[in-house]
Structures are given as C-alpha cells and as structure tokens.
Amino acid sequence: MAIKFGSFFSRTERLCTEKMEQGSARNSKDGDDDFEDVASELTPLSAMADSFEELAALVKSKGFSYDLDLKTFCDACSLVSVLFGCLGIAFKFAELEYVSKVSDLTEAAASYATLNNILDIDVLNDTVRTTGSLSRNLRRVRQGLDLIRALFQNFLSSDYYCLKDAASEAYTTTCAMYHTWAIRTAVYAGMYALPTRDQLLFKLNETEESAEREMQRYIDASLPIIEYIDNLYISRNTSLDW
Numbered sequence: 001m002a003i004k005f006g007s008f009f010s011r012t013e014r015l016c017t018e019k020m021e022q023g024s025a026r027n028s029k030d031g032d033d034d035f036e037d038v039a040s041e042l043t044p045l046s047a048m049a050d051s052f053e054e055l056a057a058l059v060k061s062k063g064f065s066y067d068l069d070l071k072t073f074c075d076a077c078s079l080v081s082v083l084f085g086c087l088g089i090a091f092k093f094a095e096l097e098y099v100s101k102v103s104d105l106t107e108a109a110a111s112y113a114t115l116n117n118i119l120d121i122d123v124l125n126d127t128v129r130t131t132g133s134l135s136r137n138l139r140r141v142r143q144g145l146d147l148i149r150a151l152f153q154n155f156l157s158s159d160y161y162c163l164k165d166a167a168s169e170a171y172t173t174t175c176a177m178y179h180t181w182a183i184r185t186a187v188y189a190g191m192y193a194l195p196t197r198d199q200l201l202f203k204l205n206e207t208e209e210s211a212e213r214e215m216q217r218y219i220d221a222s223l224p225i226i227e228y229i230d231n232l233y234i235s236r237n238t239s240l241d242w
Contacts, residue, residue, distance in 0.1 A: 055076055070118065088190075101138075128238055147171065147174045150169070
C-alpha cells in the first residue's frame with residue numbers, strides 16, 4: 001500500500017498554520033462569550049478533544065463489543081497529526097510514522113468498515129504483527145495516541161513545567177521500548193529543539209487556561225479508545241509487547 005508522506009504531512013502543517021491564522025483573525029463583535037466559544041471550536045486541541053469525546057461516548061455506551069467504524073476513527077486520529085507537526089524535530093520520526101499509518105488505515109477504510117474487520121483479516125492470515133499489516137499499523141497509531149496523552153498529562157503536571165522534560169518522560173513511558181537504539185538516541189537528542197511551553201501554546205492558539213481544559217478533555221476521552229484498541233488484540237490472544 002502506497003505511503004503518502006509528503007501530501008499528508010504538508011496538509012497537517014498547513015492546518016496547524018491555518019488554525020493559528022484563524023485565531024488571529026477572530027473579532028469580538030458578538031461579545032466575549034461568543035468569541036471564546038468560536039475560539040474553542042476552531043483550535044486544533046478543541047477539534048481533537050471533540051472528536052475523541054464522540055468516539056469515547058460510543059465506546060462507553062456500547063462497550064468493547066461495539067464495532068467501531070474505521071473511517072470515523074481515522075478522521076479523529078488525523079486531527080492528532082496537527083499536534084505532532086507543532087512539536088518540531090524531536091517528534092519528526094514519531095510524526096512520520098504516525099501520519100503514514102493513519103494514511104494507510106484511511107485508505108483501508110474503503111475496503112474494511114470497522115477496526116474489528118482489519119484484526120479479523122490479519123488474524124486469519126497470521127499477519128497481525130507483520131510489518132505493513134493494518135493490524136500493526138493500528139497498533140502504532142494507538143501508541144501515537146498514548147504518546148500525546150502522556151505528553152498532555154505531563155504538560156499539566158507541576159512536576160514537568162519544562163516541555164522537554166514532559167516530552168522525554170512521555171516518550172520513555174509509551175514508545176521508547178518499541179524503538180531501536182538509533183531511533184531512541186535521535187529522539188532524545190531532538191528534545192532540545194522542542195518549542196517552549198509558550199511557543200507551543202502560541203502555535204496551538206491556546207492560553208494556559210484553555211490548553212489545560214482541552215488537554216484534559218483529550219486525556220479523558222482518549223483513555224477508553226486506547227483501552228478499546230488494546231482489547232481488540234487481547235480478545236484475540238495477541239499480546240501487547242510489540
């Protein structure tokens with residue numbers, strides 16, 4: 001399956017820039033409350049939170065037996081790409097891997113309706129862990145979602161005011177164990193090029209207060225989705241140590 005790094009990645013960077021420009025162009029003609037509502041709706045963080053809250057509501061109401069729509073899932077995951085694009089070179093490898101895997105899953109949605117469908121096919125063909133399989137791609141996307149969740153959790157913690165420390169700990173606990181020494185070394189070296197907290201907030205068109213609200217929303221909403229994905233493998237007697 002062809003991987004479209006360039007076009008997909010450029011779209012995510014343009015979206016990040018467009019969101020910032022939209023935020024700068026807003027006015028308060030309808031009052032301060034209306035301005036805050038519009039700002040909340042249009043920022044990358046609020047878009048992420050909205051989408052994952054919708055997915056989480058489905059999973060919570062219907063349980064792990066629910067057959068989650070693949071296209072809907074991919075649409076939500078594509079919004080997370082914007083955040084990766086705002087983090088700079090330290091997360092370039094994670095971004096390229098995440099974007100390519102979401103792109104592959106999005107293309108697959110034309111043939112497979114749900115997440116269960118892709119697991120069923122790969123289990124049947126014994127290709128769940130095979131490089132390039134849709135089940136492996138889904139596993140990597142899940143790790144990307146968890147990486148951003150952990151980053152947000154650390155960002156909001158008083159123990160990690162520095163973004164570099166927050167990001168380093170998030171990477172260590174969610175993705176490092178699955179990467180080679182060379183990749184880990186490059187990621188940790190790139191942490192020094194991360195934007196500051198203020199620079200990241202500016203890129204995301206958020207204040208400290210609004211970022212805390214939207215990040216917490218994503219944290220809460222992503223957890224049941226991550227658990228749902230894990231259960232897809234566990235229920236098929238596939239371990240998660242890869």
